[in-house]
Each structure stands twice: as C-alpha cells, then as structure tokens.
Amino acid sequence: MFDGITRRVVSMWFPRLPCDRVLRARPVDAPFALTLKQNNTDRVYCLNRQAEKLGLSRGMPFSDARAFCPDLLSQPADPRSDARFLATLCRWATRYCPWVGPEGEDGLVLDITGAAHLLGGEADLLADMRRRMARAGLTLQLGLADTRGAAWALAHHGEGVAEPGDMLAALGSLPVTALRLPEDTITGLQRLGLRRVSDLAVAPRAPLARRFGRGVLMRLDQALGAQPETITPMAAPPHYAVRLTLPEPVGLVDDVMAGTARLLDRLCDRLKERETGARRLCLTLRRIDQSNQQVELRLASAMRDAKRILPLFERGVAGIEAGFGIDQMRLEAVQVEALPVQQVSSVSQDSTQRLDDLITRIGTRIGLENVQRFLPADSHIPERSFLIAPAAYARAEGPWYTPRPRPVRLFLPEPIAGAGPRPPRRLRWRRMALDTARATGPERIAPEWWMEDDGWRSGVRDYWQVDTRQGRRLWLFYTPQNPGWFVQGEFA
Template sequence: MFDGHTRRVVSMWFPRLASDRVLRARPVDAPFALTLKRDNTERLHCLNARAGALGLHRGMTFADARAFCPDLQSAPASPVQDARFLTALCRWATRYCPWAGLDGVDGLALDVTGSTHLWGGEAAMLDDMRARAGRAGLTLRLGLADTRGGAWALAHHGEGIAPPRSGLEGIGDLPVEALRLEDETVTGLQRLGLRRIADLAATPRAPLARRFGRQVLTRLDQALGDQPEAIDPFPDPPHYGVRLTFPEPIGLVADVMAGTARLLDALCARLRTNGAGARVLQLTLRRVDRGSGQVELRLASAMHNPERILPLFERGVAGVEAGFGIDQMRLEATGTEPLPVQQAGVVLRGTDGRGGRRLDDLITRIGTRIGLENVRRFLPADSHIPERAFLIAPAAWSRPEGPWVSLRPRPLRLFPPEPVAGTGPHPPERLRWRRMTLDIARATGPERIAPEWWLDDDAWRSGLRDYWRVETRQGRRLWLFHTPQVPGWFVQGEFA
C-alpha cells in the first residue's frame, strides 16, 4: 500500500516540444522538421513522427535530410519561444500539484506527494496527463518514481511507474544513460560492460570515482534516493496590488487623493524592490452601497515614483461619484515593465533627463483624454525614398531616435505628387499649381532618386525621379520632380 509520507515524483518529457508547438498553429500532413544553425551549418533541431519514421534524426545536416527526404518541410527553430511555451506548460501542470518546476529544455518535474488520490490514483493521474496532452497535440512521455532521477529515467527510457520504495528494483533494468550522464561517460561505462543501472550499482564505487569522477556516483545516488535532489518550483509572477480600508466613509477629493498617496507609496516601494515600473494603474473606489468607481491611468513610460504619478490621478478622481461615501480603496498595477536602477542626479548620455520626464508626464495627461495610442511622434527610417524616410509611432511606446540625417534638404510638408504643366528636363519658367500661377525665380537640382527595387510600391512604378528645389517670385518654395522615362512634372512638397 502507498505510504502518504513517501515522496513521489512525476517526470513529464516532451520529446517533440519545439515541432509540436509549431504544428499546433500550422498543422502539416507531411514530414516536418525545425532547423537551427550550429557550427555554421543548418541542422535538424526537432522533427515530427513522420520525419523520424523515415530515418531522419536530430543533429542531421539539413542538406542530407533533404537528400533522404525531398518532401521534407521545414521552418526555423526558435529556442526563445520554446522556452516560453515550456513555462506555460509548467503553469498548466500546477493543476496536478502545487510543486512543479522546469527540468531541462523539454521537460517538467512534479512533486505529486499526497495529491495522486485526488485523481483516483497514480495510474489514473498519468492517464489524465496523456489524454490532455494528446488533445493539445503534444507528444508526452511520463515516469513516476520516488526520486526525480528515477522518474526522469523512466520517462526517457521506460515510461512507467516504479512502486513506492522499490529503489533499485524499479529502475535497475534501465540503461546507464538513464542516469543523465554525459555521452563520453556512457560510452566508457559500456566499454567496461556496465550497460544497466543494476550493473553499475553492483560495481565497487572507488574505482568508478577514480576513472569517471564523482558525477557517476552522484547521479546514481540521486536516482536511488541516497542523495536528495530538489525540484525548483516555477515562481509565481509578483502581484502589485495594495488596499486601504477606512473606519468612516470619505467623499472629498482631497481625502481620496491623500488615500491614493498612501497606496502609491506602498505600491511603488514594491515596484522598486523588484526593479519594475508601472505602465497601467487601476484605482478602484468602493462605496458604502457596494457600488464602485474606477480610475484607470495609462502612463507614457514605466514609473515607480509616487510624486510623479499622484498628480496624474487628479482628473480621474475628480470625476468619480462618491455617493454616500467611499469606505475602501484598492490600487493595482495591471501593466508593468522592467525599470533598471539609475544613479540619482546623473543624466547619462542618451537618456531623457528631467526634460524627458516632463514630456512623459505631458503625454500621459493628454493620453488620458484622447488615448495614449493617439499621441504619436515621427521617427527616422533608413530609406532615401521621401515617403519612406520616416515612421509614425505612438509616443508612449517609442523613444526619440536620431539624428535625422539627410544629404539634401527635405521639405517640411510632403503630400502625394500633384501634376503640373511643363516639358523638358528643366523646370518650366511658369507653372500653374492649385489654381495659382507661379513664376520660378531660381531652381536648384537635379537630385536623382531611384526606386527601391526590393519594395513593391505602386507610386514608384514609373521609375527614376529628378528632384528640384524651386523658389517662386510669389514666395512659394516647392519641391518638384521630373520623370525622364514618362516625361512629366509633379509637385510633392513645400519648404517652410
């Protein structure tokens, strides 16, 4: 019978984690593999079952794989996204027990001691894991034993359940590579005839330690339970929320702002401790009639300075109906960003300084009225095409970049090309534009701009453009261009 005090560990191994993640979003009914560049060579990183059945294997060069399997479909691997996906699976695994942690780059370790009866026993719990993983399109292999090492060995080389306190009997018939040893060490043990864990356990320990080092004995002791091995649980994300309850209801704006100041002090102290800054703050004011009013503050930059944040709440707090009074306040940072520590009083090159802080506060105030996404700024772009030489981005999620570099002056105002009458490669002496007759006094140019052939832009299909800067006697300073291949003149901009 199972002793509730005996430790039980489950090892969840996802042998095709990377390929399963990609195929969940884009199923492929063909041999499929993810490739990763190593040693300046594209190699197979992870492949599906159909590719493995054709003899392809991980680490094989992509060129050899295509020679063996011309129908092989591939995509670039993303270890970063794989790690995020495994982290999400770790959170999902806490439905079976509260103590779950990562085990390598494609596995999880769960301490299910005392929780298996909630699922009808150990076998029923593993069946539920397989069923849920199968419905999610994931390949899963499981092992359950008294130790983390024993469970890992079963998941990778046996996939089964070792009886409680079975020790060597539960994993003795598994190969020595099930002890998580290096490939060179496994090869050396096999040359000595030590192919099973039971063979290794029966060998004198001193000669093994002298020849292979301490790692072999450490892994053996961990698998048998003679040496402890902890499971590091995945930490819960920090929660940034504080609450304040009043003995008597309040209703004045000044009192609410005073309470908000107290909440901000506590919340910002927690943010600074974790090196984070708030981007979205939610203030909830609960009334005595159990109704509530909310004030959402979206900041233009991550902050953890209560003195800067507090004045930004004034407009929202003044618009909340207090009713018969407010008896509870709650402040929560629903959106945060990492905010590294900076030395006080020192403005480093490339930072905004105090002027940048004032600009962020101004953007926040305007954003509370019209929305942060509607406050935008121009950013330089690497293109010699006038229309593509800049980007428009939300100011709250971008930083000023520059400098704006241009070998030739550019007009302050740009608009779609507008045709004007004229012939020849030089600007006409007189032109009519926007119902105005303009006499050209001086022209500077031409500046030839060629289309960017790698972009499909309908506006530049006509080919080359020769740009001229012209000054008119009426005071207009225009930017004209001529298209040599299809003769014609156009106005595209106006200088200040």
C-alpha cells in the same frame, strides 16, 4: 522513503513545445519549422511531427531543410514567449500537486507524493494529464518513478512508469543518454563500451570518477535513488497591491485623493524594493452598498514616484460616484516593468518626465495607443524611412540620419508636365503656375529589389530639390526608364 511513504515523481516533457505553442493559434496541415539565428546562420529550432517524418532534424541549417522539403512552412522562433508559456504550464500543473518546478526549457517535474489518490491513483492522474494536454494541442511524454532522474529518463526514452522500489530494474536497459550527461561525456562512455545504464552501474566507480569527474556518478546515484535530488518549485510572481480600510465612509474628492496618496506611498516603496515601475494602475473603491468603482491609469512610462503619479489620478477620481460613501480603497499595479536604479546625473530629466506625464494625461482621454510618434526606419526609400508607433511604447533610439535633406511634407507622387532629365523651367502643380529659380540634384534612389512595391516598379528615381520664384520648395523626381516627372514632397 520518509514516514513510510515512497516518494513519487512525475516528469512532463513537451518535445515540440515551441511549435505546439505557435500552431495552437494558427494550425497548419503541412510540414512546419521554427528557425533561430545561431552564429549568423538560420537553423531549425523546432519541428512539427510532419516535418520530422520527412527526415528533418533540429539544428540543421534552414537552407538545407528547405532543399529537402520545398513546401516547408517556417516562422522565426521566440524563446522568450516559449519561456512564458512554460511558466504558465507550471502554474497550471499545481492542480495536481503543490510542488511543481521547471525541468529545462521544455519540461516540468512534479512531486506527487501523497497526492495521486486525490485523482483516483497514479494511472488516472497520468491519463488526466494526457487528456488535457491533447485537448490543448500539446505533445506530451510522461515518466513516473521514485526519483527525479528516473522520471526524466523514462519520459525522454520511451515514456514509462517505474514501480516503487528498484530503479535499476526500470532504467537498466536505457542508454546512458538517459542520465542527463553532457554530450562529450556520453561519447566517452560509449567509446569504453558503457552504452547502457546497467553497464555503468556495474563498472568500477574509482576509474570513472578519475576519468569523467564526479558528475557521472552523481547523476547515476540520483537516478537510482542513492543520492537525493530536490525539486525547486517556481516562485510565485510578486503581487503589487495595497489596501486601506477607512474607519468612516468618505465621499469628497479631496478625501479620496488623500487615501490614494497613502496607498501610492506604500505601493511605490514596494516597487522600489524590487526595482520595478508601474505601467498600469487600478484603483478600486468599495462603497457602503458593496458595489465597486474603478479608476484605471495607464502610464506612458514605468514610474514609481508617488508625487508624479498622484496628480494623474485626479481626472478619474473626479468622475467617481461615491453614493453613500466609500469605506475601502485598493490600489494594484496590474502591469509592471523593470526599472533599475540609475546613477544621478547633472543633466536634468525634467523635460522627459514632463513629456511622459503629458502623454499620460492625453492618453487617459483618447487612449495611449492614439498618441503616436515618428521613428526612424532603416530604409533609403522615402516612404519607408519612418515608422509610426504609439509614443508610450516606443522610444526613439539614435538620431535621424539622411544623406540628403528630406521634405517636411511627404505625399503620394503627383505627375506634372515635363520633358528631359532636368527639372522643367515652368511647371504647373495643384493649379499653380510656378517658375524654377534653382534646382539641386539629382539624387538617384534605386528600389529595394527584395521588397514588393508597385509604386517602385518603374525603376530608379532621380530626385531634385526645386526652389521656385513663388516661394514653394518642392521635391521632384524623374523616372528615366519610363520618362516622367512627379512631385512627392514639399520643404518648409
């Protein structure tokens, strides 16, 4: 107690948080599981209610789960997205009280001391939580008690409310797993016959401390209120925004750019302190008539160099309608990424920086998503040996590797006349009569049996590099199973 007020804590546990997050976007009326690779084995990470009713459990090999339930739907788990979703729930829960923190990977803890009456009391507050979470499609179990440990125990073992006062009466009948102890410790206590919290509370403390360490008694005392346990709220995300109020309205492009330069210097200093870089910037200009003009800048890479960023604003600022003048400027880094400090190298990075700046300039006109680059893909099939991705959001990792030369131009196979496994001496392609001067090959490429591709159903292909006397260098292939010749590419 403090100042005559009993501390009250709510534990919100989401037992199926990963599955609920995925199924909110794409509901399914069937057994569903999320899988995660652990020790080179796909295991069940989370299950929906229908899958649990069939006897499936977390941690079991996914192959065993499919054997028990052939109709089981699955999807790879995404723990990072789950963590972001829990952080969103944490910010949402501040509607009930200001002191909200995460509880593991699937729960929240709220200190509602002195705040429950704002929603009509504890019962109405818990009912409101259940109603909102049910509307959002999330499974929720609640626990309310005087301590954080007791609230967690009630949420995870039956969902209940402990009246203010004696926590042992509320927790005594619960198993020792309700005390947030390690698995090996729980097994050791159960072997000694200490299966419930009441058994542990009356057991001699000195032998327990010698055998299991001080952690067991600390968890017990925290749950019963004999030892305090703090609740650390989730820190608010850093806000990267700076503002400049002008003594006199301005309307010239040079004046606005000068103000933008001052804002960029301050913003980049703040980004540097946290070792982050901006990917999207928003410059808001307030006019005298209280209307706003905005200039959005999307960068091809994370930056915090004011001198590099400032010229990229020129095109947007030049298109601003200043009206009777601009009296306030605000610059915000809407999207940021980690940009740790790097060791200064003797190798110049100017070429990379100039390329990023060029992509940014082109992207401001046609959109960053429309500036694309080729990336190597892990496939020996010619059509699948590359990917096309936005240049601003994809970096080439590693060199291109091909066991044999590949053509500069690759197109759909075009049939030509020919017989036998060797390239024809004369061929006609695209209304051109060509004579074979030299043929190099064959290079046999087999289809990827695990991929569905109608173009490779004919089986293996024998590829040849054919140099013609007319100067054309073609990439031909022959299909032994269904004899025929095709042209698929042209070398430079």
